[in-house]
Amino acid sequence: MDGVECLKDTDVLHNGSQRDQEAARRLARRLYHLEGFRRSDVAKHLGKNNDFSKMVAEEYLKFFEFTDMTLDQSLRCFLKAFSLKGESQERERVLIHFSNRYYQCNPTVITAQDGVHCLTCALMLLNTDLHGPNIGKKMTCQEFINNLDGLDGGQDFPRELLKSLYNSIKNEKLEWAVDGDELKKSLSELADKNHHSHTKSISRISSGSNPFLDIAHDPNAAVYKTGFLARKIHADMDGKKTPRGKRGWKTFYAVLKGMILYLQKDEFKPEKALSEDDLKNAISVHHALAIKAMDYEKKPNVLKLKTADWRVFLFQAQSPEEMESWIRIINSVAAMFSAPSFPAAIGSQKKFSRPLLPATTTRMSQEEQLKSHEAKLKHVSTELAEHRSYPPDKKVKAKEIDEYRLKEHYLEFEESRYEMYVKLLKEGVKELLTARDGDAALKKSQSSPSLNQESQPAAAKVKRNTSERKDYRPETPKVIEQLGQFEQNTLRKQLTHTQVQVPVIVWWSPLTGELGRLGECGHNRCFFTVNKSYHSHPHTKAFLFYGTDFSIESLPLPRHEQHQWALFHEESPKNNYKLFHEPVITLFNHTATFSRRSHLPLTTQHLEGLSALSTQTHLLPLSYKNQLRRTLAPVAYIQSDCDPPSDRDVYVQELMQHIQVDSYGQCLHNKDLPPHLRDSTAMDDQDFYQILAQYKFILAFENAVCDDYITEKLWRPLKLGVVPVYFGAPNVRMWLPDNRSAVVVNPNEPPKKLAQYLKRLDKNDGEYLKYLEWKQKREISNVNLVTELKERPWGVQDIGQDSFIDAFECMVCNRVWENIHRQEKKLPSKVWRAEESHLTCPPPKLFEFAVSPSSSLRQIWRASYEQSRREARALGLMLRRNRNFTVTQFWREVFTD
Incomplete structure (x- = not known):
């Protein structure tokens, strides 16, 4: 019998029992040495909001000795050990654990433990400012010092310390490791515009606002409104279109608490702590604007919320009255409590950059806030008029025209936002939020929102779109x-x-x-x-x-x-x-x-139907493709996921040594797409199709090798009339339109042999056209595929x-x-x-041609595969007991031999 077979209900984590501590220690050791885990797996085990994860993080940090190291040296050492990815709350917890460890090793360098964490976040944001893209005027050393006044336990950080840290980041940007260690990424990608800090827990002793600090999830904040809302994510940060699989409608119980809109799965209970999902789904409404979604007609009572970082959400309310109430209250909270924006970036570059919008709460009175918004509205309106007075010449580059339109769009939005803020504050927020329909009344405050708890709403009436x-x-x-x-x-x-x-x-x-x-x-x-x-x-x-x-x-x-x-x-x-x-x-x-x-x-989930395969809309004459060979390679590759179990990039990289390949994605990139096609959401754009249709071959390499796992990577070239060179599902021939409609890669043969075969086809039109004969005749002979699509x-x-x-x-x-x-x-x-x-x-394995095992990420995926088998065994055992179990009990079982 296994050692934990007789676990009792009382064997739950209580201040860290010896067995729990040992399980945490073993998991931390395996995470540090990457035994069965990838670098990208580490952060999610350290950043969860439960006692066991905290124990694991504490044990993990014990592997780092920061004594007598400067903060920037320690941070660089820490970030090179793993990939700091995940939600902002998870990353923040990891940085808190780092800060605690640094303070333990160097208790006299910085006065307070919170000060270490504050300074850590400041360094990350400084790194973004100095080394990130699309930024004009860089932060000066004096500005960096001024922003941190009074944040070392109520005192100032030593000036020489801050100057030293500033110069260190300026001279060498922060980097962190990714799986395989063959790539490095700037932390400017980590500290994105959406989160200007990872610090919610710092004790704010100083009376001055700190732009490094994000809004706190204050448990004592006032609740302005609650009720059921259905949410659809329409655009991600910077207005980028949300990928198709993430746009679905989901219903939540919405709670506008302080300047945070929480989207919870269950009804709001004031005494209940925020869950991981609550924090993940939370939306800050600082500098946001809510309006009726006039351009969305699929559902009634839909409002559009645009946030400070230009994410866009659609929310469906229960009734027209509820929709108007949510719009009114969200805009009122944003108008009343959003702190004045920072000045726009100044620089010689032409690229437009929006100014930073601080997430902190304003310290102005209502009258001062109104004057600030009026001044901002006047400034934006003047700037918009001046901008429109000097349109770009029609002969300039398309990029400059795009920049002009981007700034115009920004100024138009800002003008409408401040018009709304001024209107609401002039009407008087107190009277505006007084409850005619059950909404609570807003209490005047100079530092933080304060509202009485509103009554619970009536039951929601959610309808689902008929489509x-x-x-x-x-x-x-x-x-x-x-x-x-x-x-x-x-x-x-x-x-x-x-x-x-x-x-x-x-x-x-x-x-x-x-x-x-x-x-x-x-x-x-x-x-x-x-x-x-x-x-x-x-x-x-x-x-x-x-x-x-x-x-x-x-x-x-x-x-x-x-x-x-x-x-x-x-x-x-x-x-x-x-x-x-x-x-x-x-x-x-x-x-x-x-x-x-x-x-x-769901094998054919990415294929519309038989007509989509047989269409000749994008099929180009072979003579035209041959002419294009002067400027295009015979083979195209489009991939931006560079860390899959199939280890496709190792194969493609070797293949590129023997035949010319145009690689448009982030992986093995050597050719650029037009700017409007560089986003992942443009993969179904007709312009994108036209580019791919010009090639003779497209590398259709899946991210995993599993029977029947076939994605758009195969169907797309088949639809376009391009010959796919396929690597993935071993039984792919069961799903091809014809016996000779794709070149199927043999993973046991070297890429050089495949390159030689593709070159022969490239030079022999007759042999090449045999792969398109089914397309030209519109004949799909695969009975299995036809039956599947029809039934x-x-x-x-x-x-x-x-x-x-x-x-x-x-x-x-x-x-x-x-x-x-x-x-x-x-x-x-x-x-x-x-x-x-x-x-x-099957378990991931190395390509036989790969001379050095360390060259392949499949070493990592093989370890992950074996680790998942242990987890599956442990989960099966826990579920056979048919009772609830803790995370700690699960990981004990995983590491039980």
């Missing part, structure tokens, strides 16, 4: 018993028959985020929700898991006999390796994965069909009802189970 789902919308409301108030309200509007027992299906690790929706699946109906309080409800029949977010820290335990588990996981192993091992995969009754063995195969119960980019998410939900719903009907007939329930070999992904 996302076909909801059942009956006419006569009926009483539904044994459900929560919100769900009762929803069902009363949707059910027609009395006393209908509706199965509840809970998205436990949610992909959709809906609090409640009655979905119609043929003749069956199920109620889908993300409300985890339905774990033990008698109507709950199934739990749905989105594989990427499947976490050992939150599982629906104990698992009751009627509970079915369903896995939706369209991604490759690198997103959650332990799902690919037995016994974890066999925990699920229903699956929707890329595997053909799945109950709902799949979902569509891609087709509003006339259900999406694969809808199909997954309905598959589970219909199977739940199948067992309900069997029970009615006194028959035993049917049991579904995923096969052990469901996801066939």
